[in-house]
Amino acid sequence: MWSIVSCAAILAISWGTEGLFARFLSPKGPQVTIDYGSFIGKIEEKHNLEEFHGIPFAEPPIGKRRFANPMKPTKKYWNHDCTTYISEFGGDPDKVTIYGESSGAISVSNQLLAYGGQHNNLFRAAICQSGTALPVGRLSEGHGQQVFDYIVTVTNCSDATNKLDCLRQAPFEKILMNLVLKRLFHRAATNHFPGTFSLNAFPPTFAPAVDGEFISESIQSALKAGRFAKVPTITGDVLDEGTLLAIGALPLQSEAELRKFLIEKVAWPSDHVEKLLQLWPQNPEFGSPFGTGSKYALTPVYKQYSALLGDLGFQAMRRFFLRETSSSMPTWSYLDQGRRNFPIFGAFHASELPDLFGYVPGRRKEEYQARWIAFANNEDPNYPGLPYWSTYETDNSNLLIDKDGSKGMEPDTFRSKPMEYYLQNIDALILRIP
Structure with a gap:
């Protein structure tokens, strides 16, 4: 006999960019067996999939039981519904950790900066895996205008009095056809909406920009002014973030x-x-x-x-984030080089995910899951039997993760x-x- 217990929760924003729809390898998402009740969920970002999929776990494990229906995030804060309803399936609304990898990590990082750091206790901790908010410009200065104008044109909204309202009412299939499929045949579409592995993919077309409301200022000014959510945070990168x-x-x-x-x-x-x-x-x-x-x-x-x-897109911004925040809140940093011998790409972007999600058995899987779950439960990623992971403020060091798990701390001074x-x-x- 088992029962749902009130437990910590990890709400994950899935990764991926326009042209590369990154989904969990299993449509059900990651499922792990744990000793202390926890929860893993995800926000799917792309193509009308902005729905919250919950995956409850209890003590003892509850097998294939899942939160049945996705819930639309109807509030301004995407995780408002999570904290409102999480107790219905065993989660503790006071113990929500937001997690993201790649673009998901950039999103989580921006959540820490949003509204000047006022998060209304919608989360108590964060994990930014291979991604930090980037230095960006303001919408009011024209950032993103070319893309917006192109979208308006191809959806026949150019003559609309309210172009944004016209776009909101445009059929999804029409937008999909014009913005995604057309790029296979039309140079203009390719230039405006490049695939992830195309030359024009950087800077990303749909990167966040300062809108004056949700993101009121770019990361460099926000951090220096202390305007960020002061919650325990893990952030880290793989060795070769740029190769892929x-x-x-x-x-x-x-x-x-x-x-x-x-x-x-x-x-x-x-x-x-x-x-x-x-x-x-x-x-x-x-x-x-x-x-x-x-x-x-x-x-x-x-x-x-x-x-x-x-280095510019990942390592330097991770280092900058830690440098500006570690005196105000507990932070931990890691560097994963476990796949450094992989041909051509080395320890490439997202190469640690198969271990984290349990698709590759071994010590790396066990360590990632143990540390992330410990962090969600205790706001500390240290776990019995694993090398000690000191906070970044202690010695400005990274936990070095190799092919068989962590090897201890190493100074964060490379390049x-x-x-x-x-x-x-x-x-x-x-x-x-x-």
Whole structure:
């Protein structure tokens, strides 16, 4: 006999970008056996799938029992319904941890910044796995305007008095046809809505921007002013965040072409681009996947761009986030290099997910699940029998995770000179969303 118990909850925002619909490998989502009641759920982000799917667990395990029907997040805060109804299936509304990987982690990070850090106790902790809020511009300054204008045009809303209302009433199938399928045949659509592995995928088309309400300021000013939710937070990256995401840059065959791309498409000032290319040189021995010498140089600049993308988009922002928040709240950082010997891509973006979700048996799976569940229950990722994970404020170190699990702590100082240059000039290097 078992019964539902009041237990901690993890609400996960699924990952993936336009053109790559990342879903759990099983349609039912991850299911794990645990000793202390917990809960894992997800928000599906894409194509009218913004629904909350709950997965309750109890003590002892309850097998295939699941929360039957998805609930629409009707409130401004997407997890308002979660905290309102979570007790109906055994969750504790006072013990919600928000979790995300990749774009989901960027979303969670922005939740920490939203409304100046006022979260109304809708969550008590956060996990940002391979993703941090990025330095972005304001909608009022034109960020995202080109994309909006294109969407209005292809959905025949150009002449509408209220273009936004027209878009809201447009049939979903029509939007899908124009925005997704057309890009297979029309250059204009491809340029505005590139696939994840295409050259124009960075900066991302639908990246968050400062709207003056939900996101009132970019991350660099919010953190420095202390305007963020002060809750226990885990954040970390894999070693080679950029390799998989840089595949779209294979058409770039020289540093001159890479320079032009960064100046024209990413819209960074030419003097800063020149300095960045010096700090992340073309020499493949310094590129990503790191530690592979001259191997895997798919093009003369592939490893250079992989390193640049991984460090600027992930490692530097993780380090900046931790530096600005760790004195105000408990934070833990990790670096996963478990797949570093994987051909071409090394420890690539999302390479740890099969372990976390239990699809690959072994110590890595057991450790990830034990630490994440311990964090959801106790606001501390340390677990008996595992190497001690100190807070970032203690020694500015990462928990180093290898192919067989964690190996202890390592100083978070790798490639400090180039990343410091980026962070010192971050206001000039914001992402300009087309």
